[in-house]
Structure formats: structure tokens, C-alpha cells
Amino acid sequence: MAASHNFSSRYRRLGDRLTARWIGLKSFPVTDLLEVEPRSIGSPELGRQIVSGQFVLQGHQVDLQHNALWDLSLSDQAAILDLHGSVWLDHLAAFGGRKSGAMAQAWVDLWIDRFGRGGGPGWRADIAGRRVLRWLHHSVMLLDGADSSRRADFVEALAKQAVFISKRWPSVSPGLPRFEALAGLISAALAIKLLHPLVAPATRALAHECRVQIDATGSIFSRNPEELLDIFSLLSWTAAALRAAGWTPADLHLDAIQRIAPTLRMLRHKDGGLARFHGGGRGFSGRLDQALAASGSRGFPQSGLAMGFARLSAGASSVLIDAGALPQGRASINAHASSLAFELTSGRHPVIVNCGSGRRFGEDWRRTGRGTASHSTLVIEDFVSAELGPRLWFSGQRRDALVNGPSEFPSALSLSTAGQKFEGGHNGFLAKTGLTHARTLTLSPDGDLLSGEEVLIAVAARDKLLFDQFMRRQGLQGFSCKLRFHLHPDIVVRIHPTGGQAVLILPNSETWALSTDATVKLALESSVYLERQALQPRATKQVVLSQSAISYATRINWVLTRTRPPEQLRRERDHEMRYAIQT
Structure with a gap:
């Protein structure tokens, strides 16, 4: 099977090269370009880093002060493709200023000169679609001060890439790569009059992908919230571009947007960021x-x-919990072993987090971030609730799939006078220990108290036999279960002198007190926070509740209690009202 996919990948790359070379030799006498509204949003902080000569690509920190962008020596294929995708244009535009604009113009002009005739690694339909969208969205910046010759070269390069995508989009992996390819194709075909005949077939293809890749609940197979936002943004941009050009988007296209929006709204924390699960980040601000x-x-x-x-969700608090089935097959190549992990945000401040995706910092960090211990959930010994398995081909790269995860994951949501309650479980530790993890979280009506109950239990007779075997392997000395609460780096934590309570202090001076049973050990350990905007992993802390267990059932209870000044309460209510009006 691996050999088959390897051959398929080689065949696809050959097809890309031949098609790109053939198109690169053709002439496209186009000069007209419809001005496109800039829609993609970047990070001013990443833009600042790039302008100052710092750039991180897939764990490689490169020096732009002594090297031109396209002269960088990179061995990592994923880093090379990221570079050719040109998302850095979003960040330069977000940072703004003359230097950003000059760098953007120089790098795009150099790309056209070196690769515009069909050479280089950037001729893959999804990478080309990503690049075309950025060129279009930032065309005003890129063409500022351009003479007629430079403008013609720019528009012709766009046209060649659009024609390439029209030939090669079926060759890229289903999911986000195809959405990127088709969105770029449609946007370019609408902006360049010569390419208008490409619009209709591309919109039909996009409608088909909406039908097969987005289910009736507005979900995608990878369960990556940020990837869902990426797809949602691509569909929204494309619908807006079609309407602006006098076209009517397909019903399947518009229906997909309406299905995804409520799902994304459910995955939004109170501070406006996304839940960070299965390889996704918070998304850039706003x-x-x-x-x-x-x-x-x-x-x-x-x-x-x-x-x-x-x-x-109550008051200024939001809690998001991974309670679903793990992604399967190729949809799991970025998935995390995060069953029953949760995040807590208070107002505009993340409090309890997961470590996040380490993709930006290289393969070792990427693998670390996918482990169960990198999430705010319960861990038995050093076990994971799902394992990294075989490396599968996806979008031209080999990635570890997630295997041997939970087969059962019951859950229920209810409402009572005590507040909103979540009850869930998973059997990801069952094969190794005979134990099922059950978690109950209750958020009070005012959002000021989050209580939790963790239970490890051997349910059936067969489970108890597995547990007995596990205990014999442990030398009948019991085992360690650890409940991890990873903290955002902005949180200051203090351990109470008695050792039974941790006080979490937010940047706005709000506090959350984490307390537990007297039989449970509370300790502070090091952790990391992995985010796209940082040059390196950010050091942070985690509170760990641990207990040794020897029986068929083990229980840990804990409570997080918030205190806030009245003025802060008023500001939070005003903030929530503004969000409700805007969205």
C-alpha cells in the first residue's frame, strides 16, 4: 500500500512538472486585472518578525538579513511549500509600512523571474491556489508604483497559475488542499477577463467538494477547528467574489457556508479565539x-x-471539550490524542489550555504536541489514549496517522440549577489497563465555578481481568494517574502554603483557585505553549493533580473558583453584548 501511494505521489509530481512547463512556455497577453478586495488576515507580529529578518518555517529559523527569500537553503519539503504558498504576504500587509511593501514586491517579482515559467517546487495546485489568492488580495500593495511592463508580467503570471490549477486541481488531496486550489482558480478567473470561461466548471467542482467534504452538521473529517475556519473563509471569499462579478454561487456552496457558521460559533471561546485541538490554533486575532x-x-x-x-458557556467563561471520535485514516495525520481534554477561557484571557500544534517548530515538537500528556486531561502512567501509527501520504507528504484510539466515547449535556453539565467517557486506556476514563464538568450559571469529577473504572468482568494483569505488571504496587491543567503563559500561578490549592492570576488581576481532595497531591510542573506567532515554544506551567491507585475504581474531584472585581464584570457584559450584535 505504501509503495502504491509513493508511486501515485511520484506520478502526481511528474504531472505537475510537465503541465507547469507546458503552460510556462505559452504566452498570455493579458493586462486587465479586476481589483480584488483584500480578505485574508495576517499577524502583525509575524510581519514584524519577517521585516526584522526573522522567519520560522516548519521549525527552521532562517536569516533574511543576509539571504534573499528564494535563496534560502531548506531541506524540509513542508517548509519549502510554505514559502511558495506566500502566506507571508498576509503578515507583511498586516504589519504595514513602506519596508513591508517593498519586501513583498521584491520577493514576488523575484518569484516571477525565477519560477514564473513553470519551474520550482511551488507548482502544485493547492500551493498555487494559496499563492494566487494572496497575490490577488494584496495586488494593490504589490502593484503600487509598478510600470506597465511589471504589471503585465504580474497579471500574466497570475493567468498561468490559474490555467495550471484548472488542469491539476483533481490531483491534490481532498479537503483543504482542494478548496485552496479551487478558490484560487475561481478568484483569478473572475479577476482576469481572458479566463472567464474557467469560472463555470470551477464553481461546479467547488460545489461538489462542498457536498462530499462537509457533512450535514458543518463538520469536516479532520475535526481541526482552524482548518474548518480556513475552509469557511475560502468559501466565503469565493462567494463574495462571485457575487461582486455578477455570478450566483451554487446552492451547495452557499449551503455549506450556512452549515459551517453555527459550528464555528460553537467552537469560539469568549475571547474570540478558536479551541486549539487536532492541529489547529486559535486563529489570528479578529x-x-x-x-x-x-x-x-x-x-x-x-x-x-x-x-x-x-x-x-456562562457569564464570561467558556469551556470546550473534545468529546468526539478521533479522526480516522488520512484525516488523522494532524490529529491529537486529546480525548476528554478541555480548555477554559475567562473573558479575554485563555486560562486552561492544551499545548497546541508544534508543526511550526519542526517534527519533534509536532509529535510532542500530539501526545495525551500535552493536553488538559487525565493520563495513566505514561500511556496515551491514542498512538502515532503508520506514515500515510497526504498532499505530497508522509505523516503519522493516529491509531488505536478510543472505540467508545459516550457523552451527554444537561442543564440544572447547578449549571451546565458535561458527562463523557472514553476507553482509550482500556486495552493496556482495563480502565475507562469518565469525566464530569459542571459550569455554574454565573460562570464563576467549574467543578470536575474524574473517574477511572473497570466496568465489565473482562475489564477487571485486564486490570488485574496490568497490576501484576506493576508489581502490585499500584499505578499513577495524573490530571493535567496546562496554563496559558500569561497566567501567574502560586501554590498555597498548605499545598492543597493553586491560585491562578490573570493579566487583569482576576484569580481562579484550583483545589482538590486532601488525598490528591497537587504540584507545579513545566509545560510549553505552542503557537504560530512565536519564534520558539513559549515556556509555561501546568498544575498536576496526581494520585496512586490500586483498585477497580479511582476518583479525583476538583474545583476551579473565580473572583472578579465589579468593574471587570461590567466590562465583560459590555464586550459580550457587542459581540452578539456584530455576529
């Missing part, structure tokens, strides 16, 4: 709210889970 507002959809899912995630 991007989620802008996308939701532009969609015109204001609904929430009626009940239950959203893409396998449960949400508790």
Missing part, C-alpha cells in the same frame, strides 16, 4: 469574528456536540 459576521449566519447548533466538541 479573523473568526470577521468571517462569521461576513457569512450573514447568526445561528448556533440546536443541541449536542459541534464537530465532536462540547461547549459550556
Whole structure:
């Protein structure tokens, strides 16, 4: 099977090269370019880093002060493709200023000169679609001060890439890569009059992908919230571009937007960021709210889970819990062993987090971030609730799939006078220990108290036999279960002198007190916070509740209690009202 996929990947690359070379030799006498509204949002912080000569690509920190962008020596194929995708244009535009604009123009002009005739690694339909969208969105910046010759070269390069995508988009992997390819194709074909005949077949293809890749609940197979936002943004941008050009988007296209919007709204924390699960990040500041507002959809899912995630929300608090089935097969190449992990945000401040995706910092960090211990959940010994398995081909690269995860993951949401309650479980530790993890989280009506109950239990007779075997392997000395609460780096934590309580202090001086049973050991350990905007992993802390267990049932109870000054309460209510009006 691996050999088959390797051959398929080689065949695809050959097809890309031949098609790119053939198109590169052709002449496209185009000069007209419809001005496109800039829609993609970047990070001013990443833009600042690039302008100052710092750049991190897949764990490689490169020096732009002494090297031109396209002269960088990179051995990592993923880093090379990231570079050719040109998302750095979003960050330069977000940072702004003359130097950013000059760098952007120089790098794009150099790309056209070196690769515009069909050479280089950037001629793959999804990478070309990503690049075309950025060129279009930032065309005003890129063409500022351009003479007629430079403008003609720019438009012709866009046209060649669009024609290439029209030939090669079926060769890229289903999911986000195809959406990127088709969105770039449609946007370029609408902006260049000569390419208008490409619009209709591309919109039909996009409608088909919406039907097969986005389910009735607005979910995708990878269960990656940020990837869902990426797809949602691409669909929204494309719909807006079609309408602006006098076209009517397909019903399947518009229906997909309306299905995704409520799901994304459920995955939004109170601070406007996304839940960080299965390889996804929070999203750049403001991007989620802008996308939701532009969609015109204001609904929430009626009940239950959203893409396998449960949400508790009250007052200024939001809690998001991974309660669904793990992604399978190629959809799992970025997935994490995060069953029953949760995140807590208070107002504009993340409090309890997961370590996040380490993709930006290289393969070792990427693998570390996928482990169970990198999430705010319960861990038995050093076991994981799902394992990294065989390396599968996806979008031209080999990645580890997630295997041997939970087969059962019951969950329920309920409401009572005590507040909103989540009850869930998973059997990811069953094969090794005979134990099932059950978690109950209750958020009070005012959002000031989050209580948790963790139970490890051998349910059936067969489970007890497995547990007995596990205990014999442990030398009948019992085993360690650890409940991890990873903290955002902005949180200051103090351990009470008695050792039974941790006080979490937020940047706005709000505090959360984490307390537990007297029989449970509370300790502070090191952790990391992995985010796209940082040059390196950020050091942070985690509170760990641990207990030795020897029986068929072990229980840990804990409570997080918040205290806030009245003025802060008023500001939070005002902030929530503004969000409700905007989205």
C-alpha cells in the first residue's frame, strides 16, 4: 500500500512538472486585472518578525538579513511549500509600512523571474491556489508604483497559475488542499477577463467538494477547528467574489457556508479565539469574528456536540471539550490524542489550555504536541489514549496517522440549577489497563465555578481481568494517574502554603483557585505553549493533580473558583453584548 501511494505521489509530481512547463512556455497577453478586495488576515507580529529578518518555517529559523527569500537553503519539503504558498504576504500587509511593501514586491517579482515559467517546487495546485489568492488580495500593495511592463508580467503570471490549477486541481488531496486550489482558480478567473470561461466548471467542482467534504452538521473529517475556519473563509471569499462579478454561487456552496457558521460559533471561546485541538490554533486575532459576521449566519447548533466538541458557556467563561471520535485514516495525520481534554477561557484571557500544534517548530515538537500528556486531561502512567501509527501520504507528504484510539466515547449535556453539565467517557486506556476514563464538568450559571469529577473504572468482568494483569505488571504496587491543567503563559500561578490549592492570576488581576481532595497531591510542573506567532515554544506551567491507585475504581474531584472585581464584570457584559450584535 505504501509503495502504491509513493508511486501515485511520484506520478502526481511528474504531472505537475510537465503541465507547469507546458503552460510556462505559452504566452498570455493579458493586462486587465479586476481589483480584488483584500480578505485574508495576517499577524502583525509575524510581519514584524519577517521585516526584522526573522522567519520560522516548519521549525527552521532562517536569516533574511543576509539571504534573499528564494535563496534560502531548506531541506524540509513542508517548509519549502510554505514559502511558495506566500502566506507571508498576509503578515507583511498586516504589519504595514513602506519596508513591508517593498519586501513583498521584491520577493514576488523575484518569484516571477525565477519560477514564473513553470519551474520550482511551488507548482502544485493547492500551493498555487494559496499563492494566487494572496497575490490577488494584496495586488494593490504589490502593484503600487509598478510600470506597465511589471504589471503585465504580474497579471500574466497570475493567468498561468490559474490555467495550471484548472488542469491539476483533481490531483491534490481532498479537503483543504482542494478548496485552496479551487478558490484560487475561481478568484483569478473572475479577476482576469481572458479566463472567464474557467469560472463555470470551477464553481461546479467547488460545489461538489462542498457536498462530499462537509457533512450535514458543518463538520469536516479532520475535526481541526482552524482548518474548518480556513475552509469557511475560502468559501466565503469565493462567494463574495462571485457575487461582486455578477455570478450566483451554487446552492451547495452557499449551503455549506450556512452549515459551517453555527459550528464555528460553537467552537469560539469568549475571547474570540478558536479551541486549539487536532492541529489547529486559535486563529489570528479578529479573523473568526470577521468571517462569521461576513457569512450573514447568526445561528448556533440546536443541541449536542459541534464537530465532536462540547461547549459550556456562562457569564464570561467558556469551556470546550473534545468529546468526539478521533479522526480516522488520512484525516488523522494532524490529529491529537486529546480525548476528554478541555480548555477554559475567562473573558479575554485563555486560562486552561492544551499545548497546541508544534508543526511550526519542526517534527519533534509536532509529535510532542500530539501526545495525551500535552493536553488538559487525565493520563495513566505514561500511556496515551491514542498512538502515532503508520506514515500515510497526504498532499505530497508522509505523516503519522493516529491509531488505536478510543472505540467508545459516550457523552451527554444537561442543564440544572447547578449549571451546565458535561458527562463523557472514553476507553482509550482500556486495552493496556482495563480502565475507562469518565469525566464530569459542571459550569455554574454565573460562570464563576467549574467543578470536575474524574473517574477511572473497570466496568465489565473482562475489564477487571485486564486490570488485574496490568497490576501484576506493576508489581502490585499500584499505578499513577495524573490530571493535567496546562496554563496559558500569561497566567501567574502560586501554590498555597498548605499545598492543597493553586491560585491562578490573570493579566487583569482576576484569580481562579484550583483545589482538590486532601488525598490528591497537587504540584507545579513545566509545560510549553505552542503557537504560530512565536519564534520558539513559549515556556509555561501546568498544575498536576496526581494520585496512586490500586483498585477497580479511582476518583479525583476538583474545583476551579473565580473572583472578579465589579468593574471587570461590567466590562465583560459590555464586550459580550457587542459581540452578539456584530455576529
